[in-house]
Amino acid sequence: MPSTQNDLAFSQSMYDALVAIQEEMGEDNFEFVISENMFVVEDAATAIRDYATQGYDLVIAHGSQYGSSLQEIAPDFPETAFAWGTTVNTFADEGINNVYAYEARSxxxxxxxxxxxxxxxxxxxxxxxxxxxxxxxxxxxxxxxxxxxxxxxxxxxxxxxxxxxxxxxxxxxxxxxxxxxxxxxxxxxxxxxxxxxxxxxxxxxxxxxxxxxxxxxxxxxxxxxxxxDWTVVLKPIIEGVQAGTLGGEAFALTLENxxxxxxxxxxxxxxxxxxxxxxxxxxxxxxxxxxxxxxxxxx
Incomplete structure (x- = not known):
């Protein structure tokens, strides 16, 4: 994430959602780690690749500035699911099928x-x-x-x-x-x-x-x-990964949902x-x- 988990803005909103999902699913069923202050895109790309190499099931690049890096990295790890936002671009048109997208209709x-x-x-x-x-x-x-x-x-x-x-x-x-x-x-x-x-x-x-x-x-x-409340988009993404669908869908936060x-x-x-x-x-x-x-x- 681009800043800190307590920034009272973009990064904290994602961190709070991950904590809420962990509380709902239980720590034994849902483990997550974060990389904060990824202001430098190259540093974020290194973190994304490292998480995929370590075998995490889902790697989230929380920032639209990370899209180019994710487009390059995701094909190297076809068994890993990735997600990024805020966007609706899953890179499916580029033949990439293991990326989810999410955005807020802010x-x-x-x-x-x-x-x-x-x-x-x-x-x-x-x-x-x-x-x-x-x-x-x-x-x-x-x-x-x-x-x-x-x-x-x-x-x-x-x-x-x-x-x-x-x-x-x-x-x-x-x-x-x-x-x-x-x-x-x-x-x-x-x-x-x-x-x-x-x-x-x-x-x-x-x-x-x-x-x-x-x-x-x-x-x-x-x-x-x-x-x-990013849990609204994270839940279907996590459920999809658990069911074997590694990407190809886009989700959005709205007032209605x-x-x-x-x-x-x-x-x-x-x-x-x-x-x-x-x-x-x-x-x-x-x-x-x-x-x-x-x-x-x-x-």
């Missing part, structure tokens, strides 16, 4: 957060700190903007993709600039968000989280977080009308009456 929770943000901003300026314009990060940002636009048409949404998943200093600078430009509500995604949250806290600007519950970063300003959950901060006094609008958006996405159209997904 635009759904992004839309819900955007609805709330539009209702809570007083300055009508909202800031979005993105990492790299790809994967679930781009989906979240696009969904968030759609939620804002659907709720209030005179809000300016400032977006800055800082070019890094991990650089908290760059995230802090981006957030600081947005606040100086009038943003009183911010959001962001990836492991670098603590830098942005700190600046939001200093300015008493509201914050919306994603990937994991970020309330603990700043309980006084975090309104809500979209939380990933419970893989995405909006966690409201219980200590933040959210106005009743904002909570009602958010809940209505959640139900609308679940029942199909609201479509957040930012891309296709294969399940």
């Amino acid at each position: 635009e759904e929770g992004g839309y819900v957060n955007g609805v709330m943000a539009a209702m809570l901003t007083e300055s009508n300026v909202i800031g979005v700190v993105g990492p790299i314009e790809t994967g679930d990060a781009k989906l979240y940002v696009d969904g968030f903007k759609a939620g804002v636009a659907a709720t209030k048409d005179d809000v300016e949404v400032l977006v800055n993709y800082i070019g890094s998943f991990s650089d908290q200093s760059l995230a802090a600078t981006a957030a600081e600039t947005m606040i100086a430009d009038g943003a009183d509500v911010l959001t962001g995604t990836a492991q670098m968000v603590p830098g942005a949250v700190n600046k939001a806290k200093e300015a008493n600007a509201k914050w919306f989280g994603t990937q994991a519950d970020q309330t603990s970063l700043a309980p006084e300003i975090v309104v809500a977080s979209q939380v990933y 419970g893989g995405l959950v909006i966690a409201y901060n219980p200590d933040y006094e959210l106005p009743d009308d904002v909570k009602a609008a958010a809940d209505a958006a959640i139900e609308g996405i679940k029942d199909g009456s609201i479509t957040v159209d930012v891309g296709e997904v294969t399940q």
Whole structure:
């Protein structure tokens, strides 16, 4: 995984899911090990190959930046199952049949957060700190903007993709600039968000989280977080491996299947009308009456 197991973001969401599955299956039936802080893709590739060489049944490359490495390594270990995300590409078109893919339809929770943000901003300026314009990060940002636009048409949404998943200093600078430009509500995604949250806290600007519950970063300003529950995709992948299917399928987290959950901060006094609008958006996405159209997904 690209960062630490307690990053309150992308890596922790996967670690928490693995722990939950181990608790459900029992330690004797499910063993897992992790490699943290794999910011350098070449280091991650070495770890992927090492795990496959050691005979692990399933090797997960948790990061879209690892795709090229996995495409090269997986054919060398035809008896090993691999999985990676966030993506829907199993490399089946390249003749590789032992790779699963998974992703989060994060635009759904992004839309819900955007609805709330539009209702809570007083300055009508909202800031979005993105990492790299790809994967679930781009989906979240696009969904968030759609939620804002659907709720209030005179809000300016400032977006800055800082070019890094991990650089908290760059995230802090981006957030600081947005606040100086009038943003009183911010959001962001990836492991670098603590830098942005700190600046939001200093300015008493509201914050919306994603990937994991970020309330603990700043309980006084975090309104809500979209939380990933990767057990929803890990369970069918593990079941497939146990049944002898080593890849070829893609899975997604959604609000409807419970893989995405909006966690409201219980200590933040959210106005009743904002909570009602958010809940209505959640139900609308679940029942199909609201479509957040930012891309296709294969399940």
